[in-house]
Amino acid sequence: MTTLRIGARSSRMSLAQSAPILAALAPTPVLLRPFSGEGGDREENRAPLEEDGVFSQEIEAALLAGEIDVAVHCLKDAPTRDTPGLTMAAYLCRDDIRDCIVTRDPEITLDTLPLGTTVGTASVRRTAALRAYRPDLEVVPLRGPVYSRLEALFQHDVDALIVASCSMERLGLRHRIGQRISPEIICPSLGAAIIALQTREDDMETHKRISKLHDRETGVEAETERLTLRQMDGYCNARLAGYCLTNDDGSTVTYTVRARAFSPSGTAVDVRLTGENATKTALDVCQRLTQHGALGLAKEA
Structure with missing residues (x-):
């Protein structure tokens, strides 16, 4: 062979x-x-x-x-x-799409971080979400592989990290995850996990x-999210987030497509629709985003 x-x-x-x-x-x-x-x-x-x-x-x-x-x-x-x-x-097969918080104290959550806590992330998506949800936190640009960011955390360069849950799991660091953050707070990147x-x-x-x-289910979600990115002129670090979620109750399969465009300050246009055809649902989501000025918002300085 x-x-x-x-x-x-x-x-x-x-x-x-x-x-x-x-x-x-x-x-x-x-x-x-x-x-x-x-x-x-x-x-x-x-x-x-x-x-x-x-x-x-x-x-x-x-x-x-x-x-x-x-x-x-x-x-x-x-x-x-x-x-x-x-x-x-x-x-x-897709892994966990959620981001997570990592701190030196595993009992701390995003809600219980003290005022002024320094949170390391270089992601425009995570930064905008944090500024909208916890404007009292100090977001510090922190780049590099997960291990180098963890090193910065334990050297006290920052007090907390926001990273992908799947990244921690793939590196065998599941035990370092403090809290998996709801997509309603930090919306994942399209194509995540x-x-x-x-x-x-x-x-x-x-x-x-x-x-x-x-994995067939993941394949549908992946192609739907790629379509959403293409329709909205998105790319890896664009101000665009979202996901496609397969809903299977045993008799009917539907797809929930969510897309979120945002400015650096955290102002956002968020559209979520559910339908039986993933492609059509994604196109409808993109149309509504565009109607609400998402393309301009994503390019806002």
């Missing part, structure tokens, strides 16, 4: 989330090739990412060149539009070999 060459970024996070994929593909022989991830992993430039696909350019180039067969992506960091010649061939496997569009053999890893 031909070895399946899998490409992933060389960060600790990427390698941690790639390991279960390699195990799940057994007995297929696999070879993991790490990529430096120039652009996305550079600590000094994480906050102002104004370009779609900045995290994935190097690994996509290798995939197009035939140097690897599969690229592993965090969907929220992947290009909103498929790169010509490439396709998202499989989506792994989804691992996507990308292949060349014409490579049907590889597509077939990884098909057993695909």
